[in-house]
Amino acid sequence: MSLLTELLNLQEQHGWLSKDRLRTLAKQSNVPLHQLQSLVSFYTHFQTTAPAPLELHVCRDMTCHLHGATQQTELLKKQIVDTTHTVIKEVSCLGRCDNAPVADIDGCPFSITDLTASNANTTDLTAFVPPPLGPSRMIPWDGDRFRSDPYHSEKEHYQALTTMLDQTKGAEQAIQTLKQSGLKGMGGAGFPTGVKWELVRNQPGHPKYVVVNADESEPGTFKDRALLEYFPHLVIEGMLIAAHCVGSQQAIIFIRHEYRHEKEKILTAIRKAEDRGLLTLVPLKQLLDNQNPDQSSTLEDNRDENLIEVSLFVSPGGYILGEETALLEALEDKRGEPRNKPPFPGTAGLRNQPTLINNVETLAMVPVIMQQGGDWWKSQGLSSFEGLKFISVSGHITYPGTYEVPVGLPVSELIERAGGVDSGRRLKAFAPGGASSMFLPAEKVDTPIDFKALQDAGSMLGSGALFVVAEGTNMLDIAVNVVRFFRNESCGKCVPCRIGTQKTVALLDHVRLGTQPCERLQVLPELAETLLQTSICGLGQVALNPILSVLEYFQTDLPSDTNIDT
Numbered sequence: 001m002s003l004l005t006e007l008l009n010l011q012e013q014h015g016w017l018s019k020d021r022l023r024t025l026a027k028q029s030n031v032p033l034h035q036l037q038s039l040v041s042f043y044t045h046f047q048t049t050a051p052a053p054l055e056l057h058v059c060r061d062m063t064c065h066l067h068g069a070t071q072q073t074e075l076l077k078k079q080i081v082d083t084t085h086t087v088i089k090e091v092s093c094l095g096r097c098d099n100a101p102v103a104d105i106d107g108c109p110f111s112i113t114d115l116t117a118s119n120a121n122t123t124d125l126t127a128f129v130p131p132p133l134g135p136s137r138m139i140p141w142d143g144d145r146f147r148s149d150p151y152h153s154e155k156e157h158y159q160a161l162t163t164m165l166d167q168t169k170g171a172e173q174a175i176q177t178l179k180q181s182g183l184k185g186m187g188g189a190g191f192p193t194g195v196k197w198e199l200v201r202n203q204p205g206h207p208k209y210v211v212v213n214a215d216e217s218e219p220g221t222f223k224d225r226a227l228l229e230y231f232p233h234l235v236i237e238g239m240l241i242a243a244h245c246v247g248s249q250q251a252i253i254f255i256r257h258e259y260r261h262e263k264e265k266i267l268t269a270i271r272k273a274e275d276r277g278l279l280t281l282v283p284l285k286q287l288l289d290n291q292n293p294d295q296s297s298t299l300e301d302n303r304d305e306n307l308i309e310v311s312l313f314v315s316p317g318g319y320i321l322g323e324e325t326a327l328l329e330a331l332e333d334k335r336g337e338p339r340n341k342p343p344f345p346g347t348a349g350l351r352n353q354p355t356l357i358n359n360v361e362t363l364a365m366v367p368v369i370m371q372q373g374g375d376w377w378k379s380q381g382l383s384s385f386e387g388l389k390f391i392s393v394s395g396h397i398t399y400p401g402t403y404e405v406p407v408g409l410p411v412s413e414l415i416e417r418a419g420g421v422d423s424g425r426r427l428k429a430f431a432p433g434g435a436s437s438m439f440l441p442a443e444k445v446d447t448p449i450d451f452k453a454l455q456d457a458g459s460m461l462g463s464g465a466l467f468v469v470a471e472g473t474n475m476l477d478i479a480v481n482v483v484r485f486f487r488n489e490s491c492g493k494c495v496p497c498r499i500g501t502q503k504t505v506a507l508l509d510h511v512r513l514g515t516q517p518c519e520r521l522q523v524l525p526e527l528a529e530t531l532l533q534t535s536i537c538g539l540g541q542v543a544l545n546p547i548l549s550v551l552e553y554f555q556t557d558l559p560s561d562t563n564i565d566t
């Protein structure tokens, strides 16, 4: 078993990691104690002190904050009488923004509104049983069938894969179809998927790995969670097709620990695929140990070998682990700090071997493209736009949820589909691509949902998360909350990101308190540029985006009427 998995299991079993248990694990695993301690101190999920009998974890990030989580947490903290028994902890985004504000007890998420609206005694939560959240709201573009799902019944599942395996040049053709479709990575960077697969396929070396990135942790983003819940078989099929195409027999699904329910869904789907003889489920250590990196093998040698080894790896958490090289470090039992690139994972990834990493949604789209063809996929976009997309919609919106949309749909139409801004209010601002995308003013709401169109409008499609803000909201307050999230989640490897985000939050707090003049914010565009140029990974590169949007579009939300030149 991997060390991180051992640590997670120990914590699950005992509630925390005592010194004695760490010592025993170090001995059993034959690793120095300091190695375990360096892991435990990096991953915030690990606890080295005994937890209180009842711990309430409240999300403090963007969507929950917008829905009053901060005030409700303060209120709850004041109400709790026995603070040795019940502790309220603020945690990072739980990926349940469609039910905001949310909290969890023992890993069971629930809506705080259910807590305050129920008859629960908020001074003593001992008897409170969290009401489970219902299934995610997932809405197809037309009718009640999702265009992205090529299958009408369970019997049909995996047809795209078996068709490909039956063809002599199935893998080459599949890559051509993907390239033809123009499918782009849905994890945020938008890299062309077919091109990436071809690069990994053409890499010499064995073994090769395929990794499904299900770490989704950016505030406002929960589309992957909905896909794992509704279409786990499409994700697995996309992953298996990818493995066959790049010449890999080892695939790993990397899922955040908060997605317990979705983990069960994907496990059930894995077992069904196993029954069909398409894969075999193995522990990560076995998957890695079965390999001899020196073994020379070619794609041709593997062509008849259809059985793929699959492992499910539960991530100990932290937004940074979604970054593909931080994720690889975690799989190698190291602290999840991003690597310098190049080399990219496609050439030197897991254990320095060629590794294909794709987002959940990217892989879930593969079966329908294989079944319907690249041109069909392209034709799904509106007017000159191409393809389909899933968008998480949250914030001040009547019906939050995950929406399937044709690429090119104006943001305004998606807002309308989701019931409009809540309580009949007018739109003030929106972030089209999660917390890291720039907030745009209502005037730009007709921008089409598309990588380039949103970039041209001054923001980005990012993680595919539309966050809606109603009139009457102070954008500085939202921006400070988001920058604080990036400060909290910075892995600290590079100085500009680690110190830059700290200094920015401190400055913003001062300005809000009136202890520093608003003009001091003038330094932020230059600081943001420094972070962009000098940070190793995307977190630092975009960390100041939210505050830049305030300086650009919402200066009237600053404490005084200062004019800050952006």
Ligand SMILES: Cc1cc2nc3c(=O)[nH]c(=O)nc-3n(C[C@H](O)[C@H](O)[C@H](O)COP(=O)(O)O)c2cc1C
Pocket (backbone or CB within 6 Å): 184, 185, 186, 187, 188, 189, 190, 191, 213, 214, 215, 216, 217, 218, 319, 320, 321, 322, 323, 324, 325, 357, 358, 359, 360, 362, 363, 537, 538, 539
């Ligand atoms: C800080 C940070 C967090 C990220 N989180 C995720 C994530 O949770 N899921 C994801 O698929 N990609 C995430 N990414 C992007 C990945 O690094 C990578 O580009 C992606 O998994 C590649 O898959 P794709 O080509 O299918 O998009 C993140 C990037 C950064 C910089």
Ligand code: SF4
Pocket (backbone or CB within 6 Å): 320, 337, 338, 489, 490, 491, 492, 493, 494, 495, 497, 498, 535, 536, 537, 538, 539, 540, 541
């Ligand atoms: S930019 Fe920030 S999060 Fe990314 S590697 Fe550097 S310190 Fe870590």
